[in-house]
Amino acid sequence: MSWSEFSKVLPQTARVGKTGALEIGEYDMIQLAHDFGTPLFVMDLVEVRDRLRRYRDAFGPANVFYASKVFLTKGFAQIVAEEGVNMECLAGGELYVALTSGFPAERIAVHGNNKSRQELIEALDAGVGSIVVDSFHELDLLRELTAELDKVARIVLRITPGVEAHTHDYLVTGVEDTKFGFTIGETALRAIDLVARTESFELVGLHSHIGSQILDLRPFDEAARKMVQFLAQARRTTALEIPSLTLGGGLGIAYLPTDEAGSIEDLAKVVHEAVASEAEAVNTPAPQVKVEPGRSIVGPSTLTLYTVGTIKDLPNARRYVSVDGGMSDNIRPALYQARYTFLSALRPDEPHDRPCTIAGKLCETGDLLAHDALLPEVEPGEIIACAGTGAYAYAMSSNYNKQPKPAVVAVFGGETRVLARREKYEDLLRLDG
Numbered sequence: 455m456s457w458s459e460f461s462k463v464l465p466q467t468a469r470v471g472k473t474g475a476l477e478i479g480e481y482d483m484i485q486l487a488h489d490f491g492t493p494l495f496v497m498d499l500v501e502v503r504d505r506l507r508r509y510r511d512a513f514g515p516a517n518v519f520y521a522s523k524v525f526l527t528k529g530f531a532q533i534v535a536e537e538g539v540n541m542e543c544l545a546g547g548e549l550y551v552a553l554t555s556g557f558p559a560e561r562i563a564v565h566g567n568n569k570s571r572q573e574l575i576e577a578l579d580a581g582v583g584s585i586v587v588d589s590f591h592e593l594d595l596l597r598e599l600t601a602e603l604d605k606v607a608r609i610v611l612r613i614t615p616g617v618e619a620h621t622h623d624y625l626v627t628g629v630e631d632t633k634f635g636f637t638i639g640e641t642a643l644r645a646i647d648l649v650a651r652t653e654s655f656e657l658v659g660l661h662s663h664i665g666s667q668i669l670d671l672r673p674f675d676e677a678a679r680k681m682v683q684f685l686a687q688a689r690r691t692t693a694l695e696i697p698s699l700t701l702g703g704g705l706g707i708a709y710l711p712t713d714e715a716g717s718i719e720d721l722a723k724v725v726h727e728a729v730a731s732e733a734e735a736v737n738t739p740a741p742q743v744k745v746e747p748g749r750s751i752v753g754p755s756t757l758t759l760y761t762v763g764t765i766k767d768l769p770n771a772r773r774y775v776s777v778d779g780g781m782s783d784n785i786r787p788a789l790y791q792a793r794y795t796f797l798s799a800l801r802p803d804e805p806h807d808r809p810c811t812i813a814g815k816l817c818e819t820g821d822l823l824a825h826d827a828l829l830p831e832v833e834p835g836e837i838i839a840c841a842g843t844g845a846y847a848y849a850m851s852s853n854y855n856k857q858p859k860p861a862v863v864a865v866f867g868g869e870t871r872v873l874a875r876r877e878k879y880e881d882l883l884r885l886d887g
């Protein structure tokens with residue numbers, strides 16, 4: 455692999471610097487690894503802000519909700535707020551972090567397929583913009599709570615549209631056999647009717663999310679059309695306006711140079727056209743289109759720096775290159791065979807032609823970060839980078855094998871901003887009784 459291929463999976467400020475090392479945000483990655491240690495998540499702030507702005511421009515500021523499950527710290531929530539994008543939070547912890555960062559409650563949509571009574575109280579008390587409701591049980595809880603607390607709940611109903619997104623099984627959410635939402639058709643109409651008949655409820659929209667890491671845009675078109683048809687049916691049967699349609703997140707990104715991902719603008723064109731033409735076909739006013747992107751905002755902006763340790767050349771010529779992190783900082787390869795591109799941060803434009811398995815340091819045979827990486831003849835101590843780790847890596851990180859969590863550092867114009875500090879050994883005892 456060569457630099458021109460790496461640049462397809464690296465953030466936009468990635469360069470080969472004066473020293474020959476990888477540079478992001480005008481910061482030398484070898485220097486950064488020295489300054490902050492490894493493993494280290496490095497976020498290109500220019501890339502993140504650019505992606506937030508592109509979504510905002512393509513869909514309109516009121517219509518974009520960053521899916522905070524992908525990556526959330528207080529500092530990152532402030533960046534999302536600064537860029538005028540709203541936020542989607544899971545009830546409970548994500549909502550707490552967002553509110554603690556000062557994120558305006560009215561710009562938050564609260565999710566969760568099994569929100570507890572306490573979590574719903576927290577959402578109502580905070581005055582969140584909307585609650586995305588997933589089940590009849592939740593509607594019952596909300597009816598009780600709005601009466602008890604004398605509040606109105608602004609409700610979005612999550613519908614499973616029965617659309618197959620071509621992605622990993624664990625990333626599919628829009629088919630009928632799923633734990634999420636109300637099944638489109640009679641079940642969902644019953645839920646809408648219930649909302650319509652409850653005085654303390656305001657139905658602000660319908661929602662669907664068909665899955666994640668979707669590279670082919672056609673399922674978005676299909677889901678948008680199905681949801682508009684259903685919206686028209688629901689408007690007819692209930693006489694409710696139902697002003698908006700949230701079409702979830704899901705846009706895929708390039709993890710490998712050969713991955714062809716649709717752009718933010720392509721996605722906007724596909725769903726806007728689908729919604730407008732289907733609304734015309736079924737003779738209903740086009741609803742406001744909202745989206746909840748996560749991976750396609752933060753995924754490509756970030757890479758993980760690791761230090762190479764043990765290198766083993768097995769008799770069958772397979773080379774194992776071990777790094778100082780692994781499934782504790784990135785569970786995705788072990789969880790759903792996710793693939794990544796690795797490169798040397800020390801000499802990114804030298805030929806990378808030595809096939810390697812990248813092994814983590816945790817005590818699991820399955821703790822492998824890549825099976826088919828290509829690297830130069832790396833040495834122990836060399837810094838290597840894994841591209842595209844902004845989404846669902848730090849957010850899913852754990853302390854397995856008592857690994858302290860890495861730091862997350864944003865870089866821009868030669869400066870740094872720590873979004874999460876590195877855990878110390880003492881942090882591993884923080885919760886012990």
Ligand SMILES: Cc1ncc(COP(=O)(O)O)c(C=O)c1O
Nearest residue numbers: 521663666703704746747748749
């Ligand atoms: C309801 C909902 N919205 C948005 C997202 C974000 O999806 P993505 O990161 O693929 O954009 C998810 C994640 O799967 C989700 O479950």
